[in-house]
Amino acid sequence: xxxxxxxxxxxxxxxxxxxxxxxxxxxxxxxxxxxxxxxxxxxxxxxxxxxxxxxxxxxxxxxxxxxxxxxxxxxxxxxxxxxxxxxxxxxxxxxxxxxxxxxxxxxxxxxxxxxxxxxxxxxxxxxxxxxxxxxxxxxxxxxxxxxxxxxxxxxxxxxxxxxxxxxxxxxxxxxxxxxxxxxxxxxxxxxxxxxxxxxxxxxxxxxxxxxxxxxxxxxxxxxxxxxxxxxxxxxxxxxxxxxxxxxxxxxxxxxxxxxxxxxxxxxxxxxxxxxxxxxxxxxxxxxxxxxxxxxxxxxxxxxx
Amino acid sequence: xxxxxxxxxxxxxxxxxxxxxxxxxxxxxxxxxxxxxxxxxxxxxxxxxxxxxxxxxxxxxxxxxxxxxxxxxxxxxxxxxxxxxxxxxxxxxxxxxxxxxxxxxxxxxxxxxxxxxxxxxxxxxxxxxxxxxxxxxxxxxxxxxxxxxxxxxxxxxxxxxxxxxxxxxxxxxxxxxxxxxxxxxxxxxxxxxxxxxxxxxxxxxxxxxxxxxxxxxxxxxxxxxxxxxxxxxxxxxxxxxxxxxxxxxxxxxxxxxxxxxxxxxxxxxxxxxxxxxxxxxxxxxxxxxxxxxxxxxxxxxxxxxxxxxxxxxxxxxxxxxxxxxxxxxxxxxxxxxxxxxxxxxxxxxxxxxxxxxxxxxxxxxxxxxxxxxxxxxxxxxxxxxxxxxxxxxxxxxxxxxxxxxxxxxxxxxxxxxxxxxxxxxxxxxxxxxxxxxxxxxxxxxxxx
Numbered sequence: 127x128x129x130x131x132x133x134x135x136x137x138x139x140x141x142x143x144x145x146x147x148x149x150x151x152x153x154x155x156x157x158x159x160x161x162x163x164x165x166x167x168x169x170x171x172x173x174x175x176x177x178x179x180x181x182x183x184x185x186x187x188x189x190x191x192x193x194x195x196x197x198x199x200x201x202x203x204x205x206x207x208x209x210x211x212x213x214x215x216x217x218x219x220x221x222x223x224x225x226x227x228x229x230x231x232x233x234x235x236x237x238x239x240x241x242x243x244x245x246x247x248x249x250x251x252x253x254x255x256x257x258x259x260x261x262x263x264x265x266x267x268x269x270x271x272x273x274x275x276x277x278x279x280x281x282x283x284x285x286x287x288x289x290x291x292x293x294x295x296x297x298x299x300x301x302x303x304x305x306x307x308x309x310x311x312x313x314x315x316x317x318x319x320x321x322x323x324x325x326x327x328x329x330x331x332x333x334x335x336x337x338x339x340x341x342x343x344x345x346x347x348x349x350x351x352x353x354x355x356x357x358x359x360x361x362x363x364x365x366x367x368x369x370x371x372x373x374x375x376x377x378x379x380x381x382x383x384x385x386x387x388x389x390x391x392x393x394x395x396x397x398x399x400x401x402x403x404x405x406x407x408x409x410x411x412x413x414x415x416x417x418x419x420x421x422x423x424x425x426x427x428x429x430x
Numbered sequence: 431x432x433x434x435x436x437x438x439x440x441x442x443x444x445x446x447x448x449x450x451x452x453x454x455x456x457x458x459x460x461x462x463x464x465x466x467x468x469x470x471x472x473x474x475x476x477x478x479x480x481x482x483x484x485x486x487x488x489x490x491x492x493x494x495x496x497x498x499x500x501x502x503x504x505x506x507x508x509x510x511x512x513x514x515x516x517x518x519x520x521x522x523x524x525x526x527x528x529x530x531x532x533x534x535x536x537x538x539x540x541x542x543x544x545x546x547x548x549x550x551x552x553x554x555x556x557x558x559x560x561x562x563x564x565x566x567x568x569x570x571x572x573x574x575x576x577x578x579x580x581x582x583x584x585x586x587x588x589x590x591x592x593x594x595x596x597x598x599x600x601x602x603x604x605x606x607x608x609x610x611x612x613x614x615x616x617x618x619x620x621x622x623x624x625x626x627x628x629x630x631x632x633x634x635x636x637x638x639x640x641x642x643x644x645x646x647x648x649x650x651x652x653x654x655x656x657x658x659x660x661x662x663x664x665x666x667x668x669x670x671x672x673x674x675x676x677x678x679x680x681x682x683x684x685x686x687x688x689x690x691x692x693x694x695x696x697x698x699x700x701x702x703x704x705x706x707x708x709x710x711x712x713x714x715x716x717x718x719x720x721x722x723x724x725x726x727x728x729x730x731x732x733x734x735x736x737x738x739x740x741x742x743x744x745x746x747x748x749x750x751x752x753x754x755x756x757x758x759x760x761x762x763x764x765x766x767x768x769x770x771x772x773x774x775x776x777x778x779x780x781x782x783x784x785x786x787x788x789x790x791x792x793x794x795x796x797x798x799x800x801x802x803x804x805x806x807x808x809x810x811x812x813x814x815x816x817x818x819x820x821x822x823x824x825x826x827x828x829x830x831x832x833x834x835x836x837x838x839x840x841x842x843x844x845x846x847x848x849x850x851x852x853x854x855x856x857x858x859x860x861x862x863x864x865x866x867x868x869x870x871x872x873x874x875x876x877x878x
Contacts, residue, residue, distance in 0.1 A: 265665065266734065266741065268748040327737075331730045335666060338721060339622070341831070342666050349670025352800060354753040 131280065131290050134165030137245040141236055142170040142191065142199075144184035146305045147251030149191060149312040151293060155249070156195040169243050170195075173235045174203035175228055176211025177318060184313040191311065202239040204231055208385055215388065216319055224319050227384055234372055234381045240287045252291040255298040255336075258346035259328045266328070270355060277350035286373075297343060299336075461485050470706070483706055490703055493694045494526045501679040502760050503689040504647060506534070506546035511594075511645035511686070513636050514553050516579065516712035518704045520651035523692055525709060527551055527649060528586045535589050552592040552645060553583045556635045560599050560608045561615050561628060575712060582710060594639050601634050601849040614847040617840065622667075622722040623832035630795055633684075634851055640686035648688045655697035655731065657690070658745040663727040667828045672797030677749055678758035683796055687760060696742060698735075755789065755798055790863060792826035793856035794833055799826055818845035824859040 132138065140155060142148045152170060159166045172188050175181050185201065192199040205211050208231060216224050240248045257277060264273040275281060280290040293301065305312055335342040366372065367379035374380070460482075461467050467482035481489060498504055504527075512527050514520045534548045555576070576595045583593040599607035611631070618624045640648050652660075657677050664673045675681065681688045692700070704711055719725060734741040789798040818841045822834055835841050845853070 261665065262662070265661065265745055265748050268744045270748060270751045273748070327730075327733070331726070334726055334730075335723065338723060338726065339620075341668075342723065345668030345828075346665055348668040349665040349673070352668075352671035354671065354674055355751070356753050 131292060132164060132166055132247070136247060137167040137169070137243070139169045139171040139240045139243050139245040139248045141248055141250040142172050142188050144187035144191070144313040145251070146312045146314060147253055147293065147301055149187070149310050150301050150305050151249060151251040152191055152195055152197065153308065153310055156197060168197050169245060170197045170199040171236065171239045171243065171248070172199065172201045173232050173239065174201055175232065176204050176213055178213055180315060180318045183315070187311060187313040194311065200239055200243055202235050204235065207231070207235055207238065210388055212319065218388065221319060230380045230384055234379070237287060237372070245287065248287055248289045250289060250291055251293055253293045253296050253298045253301055254343050254347060255332055257291070257294055257350070258343045259325065259332055261346050261350040262328050262331070263325065273350070273353065274355040277347055294347070295344065297340070463489070487703065487706070490695055490699055491526060491529065494691050495530065497679055497691045497693055498530070501689070503680065503691055504530070504549055506549055508549040508647050509552070509645045510549055510647045510649055511552045511554055511636070511640050512649045513651065514555050514579070516555070517651070518701050518709070518711050519653045519656070519692060519697065521709050521711045522700045522703055523649055523651035524553060524586065526691070531589055548589065550589070552594060552643065554594045554596065554636055554639045555579055556632050557595060557597040558628065558632070560597055561611060578712065592643070594643070596635055596639055598631055598635055601631055601638065601851070603850070610847055614844070617835060617844045617847060618833050619835060620832040621719045622724060625719065625722050625724055626795065627833050631849070634849065637684050637686055645686055648684070648686045650688060650690055651692055652690045653692045653695045653697050653700055654746050655735070655742050657693060658742040659724070659728045659731050661745050661749040662731060663724050666723055666727065667832065669797060669826065669828050671800040672826065673749060674752040674754045675758065675798055677746065678754050680758055680760050682757045682759070682761045683791070693746070790859055792829055793821060793824045793852060793859055794829040795826060796855070797826050816842065818842045820860065821845050821853065821856045824856045824863070
């Protein structure tokens with residue numbers, strides 16, 4: 127934990143979904159903070175995507191955690207931020223690409239929530255399995271820019287609020303076991319809107335690898351850290367969205383683009399390598415968008 | 431308007447309906463390239479289904495030739511050794527090298543005084559039956575198989591090619607070599623490690639053949655699909671740093687530079703060509719053990735490739751964006767003293783961009799070591815103070831984990847069983863490591 131992630135007096139938001147990773151993270155952070163006088167101001171930050179039968183239940187868990195660990199909780203909903211719940215979105219676009227919307231919106235929601243809480247950092251419960259999966263997916267997709275930064279323990283340091291992943295080297299198994307032995311109160315149900323099949327491929331592969339050689343997961347992360355990637359590799363320029371002011375490499379950020387599509391009844395807008403009205407001529411639309419779905423987890427039982 | 435452009439229709443009355451429908455029909459089945467012949471497999475998925483056999487062949491050979499010429503893999507004075515396993519990839523590599531050689535020979539025969547000399551070709555087969563990998567291990571490669579290969583190679587002439595069939599245990603000079611190589615491989619606890627060690631021994635054998643017979647290039651038949659698997663399995667084994675070294679067109683880490691002219695050809699294309707041209711293959715290598723990382727990766731890649739036919743190329747392209755090493759190009763002077771020379775040069779022109787960075791290599795897999803990686807191994811070396819311990823310190827962390835036994839006694843045993851060239855490599859490595867460690871002092875002496 128002592129990777130110079132935190133310094134005393136900082137305000138830290140814990141991205142909390144009620145799932146095992148974020149619950150263990152919240153527990154460990156609050157315990158260590160108390161025991162070793164880290165001097166951190168901790169908050170729980172939850173995003174309500176508006177998924178009936180899933181998020182409403184998991185939020186109950188977070189609310190219990192709030193009391194159990196004595197941490198203030200802030201809940202932000204898609205409804206109030208964007209005017210759409212995931213239920214509405216799925217009703218409109220069906221079960222294809224819905225995870226793109228969810229991922230893009232969640233990431234931005236998390237940043238906005240963090241800004242509202244005036245925190246210095248956001249921590250998320252991404253574990254080693256998640257990072258390894260992301261490394262593989264970026265190789266499979268040919269995304270060299272993200273490949274270079276997906277293994278950083280802290281990302282977005284140049285942005286307003288950096289995010290870090292204290293569980294970067296922690297196996298998912300360890301987290302599950304920790305939660306089990308500490309009898310932590312967490313919520314474990316897959317998202318009802320089918321999880322991303324492609325990510326599922328990679329996830330299954332990693333589980334198979336782990337069976338043969340557990341350290342393969344950490345080896346993948348090590349490879350990801352050691353990759354010789356030229357620093358001159360074209361990285362997307364970061365600007366701000368003309369609409370909402372969020373960081374974006376395009377004229378409009380991905381969330382605004384998707385939202386525009388929803389409101390205009392053109393849900394395909396902004397999905398895939400579209401040559402939309404706002405980004406024509408830019409080849410790497412996906413690569414450059416300020417928000418991304420690949421770095422977020424498989425939407426489902428996990429957290430942000 | 432309708433008949434201008436591509437149709438080339440010259441009839442005065444314009445295109446009739448019949449003409450148009452005929453064209454449509456033709457378009458559906460004609461080759462996308464020559465537009466004349468029929469496609470090989472109408473309705474077949476992927477790009478290959480859209481070519482006629484001739485264009486398909488031309489396209490594949492074109493990729494090979496482009497790789498060879500744009501990376502100057504083969505020069506007229508070269509003596510090329512093609513590694514032949516019996517499988518489709520090395521079969522196609524052999525065929526293409528032969529086609530190229532034949533063409534050069536024809537040019538030479540036409541005007542012997544004006545054209546360049548023709549490169550010569552040899553074929554090497556490494557017989558690994560003594561080690562016994564995989565479930566079909568007991569299958570001895572008998573004389574008949576070797577004979578078959580010999581005939582196959584002799585059919586590929588003129589120009590005639592020399593055929594070398596060498597058992598893998600020949601990496602040892604001694605009499606009990608078969609036992610020794612068996613014990614060595616059996617001493618590796620990890621299944622993946624066994625496979626990888628075998629791979630390194632194979633390369634050692636090929637290099638030995640090349641050296642003994644004066645070959646100047648070694649052609650491997652590695653295709654895109656195999657390289658994609660290598661990318662993922664290296665990532666999984668934690669070898670992200672050294673990965674770019676292995677997947678370039680040229681790799682001159684070795685005494686005889688290794689070239690991969692089929693780097694841009696898919697396994698699927700290669701097997702189609704074998705079928706199309708009736709290229710005879712002999713499936714001898716028994717593949718991976720089911721419980722190895724390598725086999726898991728190759729089935730994963732196969733699954734992905736079925737899902738998306740360009741996935742393998744994407745993987746190789748992604749990894750291709752990683753920075754290659756200085757040895758990933760054809761060396762200009764083949765006297766083998768490049769490393770030494772560069773080191774001398776570095777001493778004098780520290781600021782020069784031309785100076786080639788010194789790299790230390792793993793003694794087993796010859797992958798370049800990351801600097802801090804070798805630092806941590808140095809500390810391991812100072813702890814042990816044994817020959818085998820020193821050796822382990824000069825291996826990459828991946829080899830240390832999956833090939834070397836962790837127990838000190840077993841490690842000692844393993845070390846004594848290693849073939850001479852590998853332990854020799856380690857000694858060289860030790861010197862360069864020592865040199866590296868004291869280099870600062872040497873420099874300061876020079877400066878003072």
